[in-house]
Amino acid sequence: MSQVDKQLEDTKAQIEAEIPSDVSVTDVKYEGPELVVYTRHPKAFAQNGDLIRNLASKLRKRITVRPHPDVLSDPREAEERIKQVIPEDAGITDLDFHQDTGEVVIEAQKPGMVIGRHGSTLREITQEVGWTPEVVRTPPIESSTVSNVRNFLKQEREERRDILERVGRTIHREEMADEQWVRITTLGCCREVGRASFILNTAETRVLVDCGDKPGAEGEVPYLQVPEALGAGAQNLDAVVLTHAHLDHSALIPLLFKYGYDGPIYCTEPTRDLMGLLTLDYLDVASKEGRTPPYESAQVREAIKHTIPLEYGDVTDIAPDVKLTFHNAGHILGSAVSHFHIGDGLYNVAFSGDIHYDDTRLFNGAVNDFPRVETLVMESTYGGRNDYQTDQEDSERKLKEVINRTHDRGGKLLIPAFAVGRSQEMMLVIEQAMRNGDIPEMPVHLDGMIWEATAIHTTYPEYLRDELRDRIFHEDENPFLADQFNHIDGGEEERQEVADGDPCIILSTSGMVTGGPIMSWLRHLGTEEESTLTFVGYQAQGTLGRRIQNGWEEIPISDRGNGGGGRTSTLTLKMNVETVDGFSGHADRQGLENFVKTMNPRPEKVLCVHGDERSVQDFSSSLYHDYNMRTFAPKNLETFRFK
Template sequence: MSAVDQQLEDIQATIESEVPPDISVTEVKYEGPELVVYTRDPKKFARNGDLIRRLASQLRKRITVRPDPAVLTRPDTAREQIMDVIPDDAGVTDLDFHEDTGEVVIEASKPGMVIGRHGSTLRDITQESGWTPEVLRTPPLESATVSNVRNFLKQERDERRDILERVGRQIHREEMSDDEWVRITTLGCCREVGRAAFLLSTPETRILIDTGDKPGSDEVPYLQVPEALGAGAATIDAVVLTHAHLDHSALIPLLFKYGYDGPIYTTEPTRDLMGLLTLDYLDVASKEGRTPPYGSEMVREAIKHTIPLEYGDVTDIAPDVKLTLHNAGHILGSAVSHFHIGDGLYNVAFSGDIHYDDTRLFNGAVNDFPRVETLVLESTYGGRNDYQTDQEDAEKQLIDVINETYERGGKILIPAFAVGRSQEIMLVLEKAMREGKIPEMPVHLDGMILEATAIHTTYPEYLRDDLRDQIFHEDANPFLADAFNQIDGGEDERMDVAEDEQSIILSTSGMVTGGPIMSWLEHIGPDPKSTMVFVGYQAQGTLGRRIQNGWDEIPISNDGGRADRLTLKVDVETVDGFSGHADRQGLMDFVETMNPRPEKVLCVHGDERSTQELSSALYHEYNIRTFAPKNLETFRLI
């Protein structure tokens, strides 16, 4: 008998000794980080409301109880019983029964009403029907991505369960080494923005954090080195994805092409956004005549291997590592990743990309951890002069630009990242029109912006508290405002918009590196009455940075594939304050208000000046050991 099988046998004996004698336990198994308990008496389990919590506390594991398939109520009978329990106002749109596991997936427009206070309605569902409920939100805006991901996971349910069982056994295997050390190897995004990738290593475990591309460049992370995939993809135990932007996620599917077959830990919205953005990444590469680094089947593999975690859940991901994700305030589902290594041995936090203060879209980044000895901190705006306009002033500046452009008869063209900045700008525009601060006019959304917005409305619990409450309770979803129009008609519709009444156009890509923004430049760029407004970070080497710096002649591909020159006469403005990144002060405040403060800080994800200046400032201000590492450095932390 293997050590894991013996462990499960012991756990089952412990559970059987703790539950009342009239409750049976037929099987206990691991599925990923969770312990799954099968019983012939699910209704009795449900009546003992504190029993699962007590067992989880005693065993120090997350527990899911499922009915033994042999005792399941017929789905047609269970459907009636479940619908009798759920309030009519919950807006149930689908019930999907899985007899192999005894789970029923309930989709509803108001999932909170299906869950009930402290899970009371969920317990009632099990108590009445015997089935174990799983609740999903019906997207208020129809989302092809959410629908496709859910349908795919439903189709792959058997294989996914096999993956989870294998991962669970790997997590709970015996520790093999008595050594105690922790190392971080930098594989990308050091003294540069983009191609984020880090390897966190212990004697037991190797964890890859992020694997992204570099905007405006063909450079990729140093995955081929012996410390990373050079030793074989199978030597990586887990991947953690901080958020879905391509400079962190673009090459995650490539890992499966190289033979990786392990878990990806991230939040549920990040999983969906990763699918959306990586598929678009492949589409853009194909349209530009480049060979994509992997195929769409690898994106599906990545989604199938993803284990979603909620903010604040402490989760075993290896025999010696626990992971907790916290809100990073950057984009939907973005996470500060906190690793607790060993039995109190060491703690490391990777900030990913963070925004320290609240925005219209998100609560500010969390920096309250029990312990952090080493912090890996983004430094995008870490330079000594990198201070952004505050939110109120930024909104006023944008409103002024819109009004001035409108008065002279022009249009407003805003290159925007599909995820994060677009939704922030949409909220500002909706409120400004509603309050009469700008004229009512169409706001055209081009590219993936509306689809990304639909994903935001699917997960309002990840949004700022008051925005979430607005969507939850007031039926006043600002993303559903009449002003917003999706560009579905391609080039013909763009030409009509360019010749039509005054309007605002939000279009991807945010750094003007391809996509529909190139078409809008051809239509709007020669118009001196119109304005192009940058509201997000423009990386070195991108066309957006060049236009921002004054380029007024840019290359445009014609129908024959040859590059023509386009003369820009459009007014160009930059409005700071809408970035999803903390500025210099926000980064300093993030570290200052950590209690206790870290002993070491690695300043990454910024150009050479930004990382070095932030590193120096943190050292002198707070007497912390700081580093501005180069790529391919390894730090032994203990």
């Protein structure tokens, strides 16, 4: 008998000793980080809400109780009774019964009403029908991404259970190492922005944190070939942790499966969906630009299939000696500060990912309160000594002034925006400004993936700022559904109509003007002196966006993908060019300092990463002098031992 089987046998005996004698446990399994308990008496567990809580506390495991297939009621009868239990206002749109696991997936417009106070309605459902309910939200805006991900995971349910069982057995394997140490190796994003990737190593475990590309620098990828990473074989990775879905952190996650990785990816649920959206688009853009993509869509599906979503605040075993907890990073939907607790109190490391410290219209500010952190790996995008952004109120005032000036000239405002994060922030600012009469009412056209990304935001309102979530939840005032917003889905023909029409606002990808529909808009509007190109997000070195921001007027425009056979011509830019700071999803210098200064507890060491050379060195030096902590501005391929 293996060590894991012995563990499960002992756990089953422990559970049976804790529960009433007339309640049976037929099987106990690991599925990923969860312990799944099968029983012929699911109603008894449901009637006693404290039973599972006490077991989880005693066993220090996340526990799911499922009915043994023998005791399940007929799905047709169960459906009728479930609909009687759940209030009609919940807006049930689908019920999907899974005989193999005894679960019923309930899709509803208002999941909170299906769950009930402290899960009371869920327990009532199990008491009534025996099935274990799982609840998902019906997207208020139809999302092909959410629908495709859910349908794909449903089709792959059986294989996914096999994956989870295998992962669960790996997590709970016997520790083999005789010694204890903690190391971090930098594979990318050091003294540069982009290709974020790190290896967190213990004597027992190897975890990859992020695996992104570098915007504007084709072919510059993380140093995955080194022995600490995939050089020793992808199968030697125990886990992959993804902080958020932006391509400079996620683009090459599917590549790992091409190299033979077959383990879990831990991220939040919205990050999983956004990763699918952005990586498939990444392949599409590469194809349209005549580049050979580094992987195929099959590997994107593999990545989604291997994802284990975690919620903020859930402490989760991901290896025999590593626990992971995600906390809100305030950067984009589902972005997470990733806290690793290593060993039995041996060491604690937090990776900030990308953060925004203060509240924005879209998100609550980043969390920096942890039980313990000895080392912080900290983004430094705006870490330079002069990298201070205007505050939100001033930024919004300036944006409204730019919109009004452009409208008065009869021009159009073109905003290159990241599909995820900045676009939704812009939508909220513009919607309120029009509602308050601060700017004239006019169409707001959303091009590229912005509409689809917005639909994903509305699927997960619990990840949005409290006030915005409440508007969507309780007041039926979803600002993303305002009449002004128009999804551009008619391609070049519709763009030409907009370009020939009245004043309007256009939000278009890509945010750094590195390709995508923004290039078409520059062709249509670039020579109009009355129109304005307005940057609201970070423009990385080497991108066309940074060059335009720095004063370039001769712009190379490729006809590839527009019937031009791939010819490149030069456009003389006559549009006004404006930059409105303060809308970045990254904290500015003050926000970065405040994150570290108010961190509880304050870390002993900080690795300053994800910024150009000047930014990381300025920020590292400042933290050292002001807070007397050991700081580093590492280069790529450095390894740090912490224990």
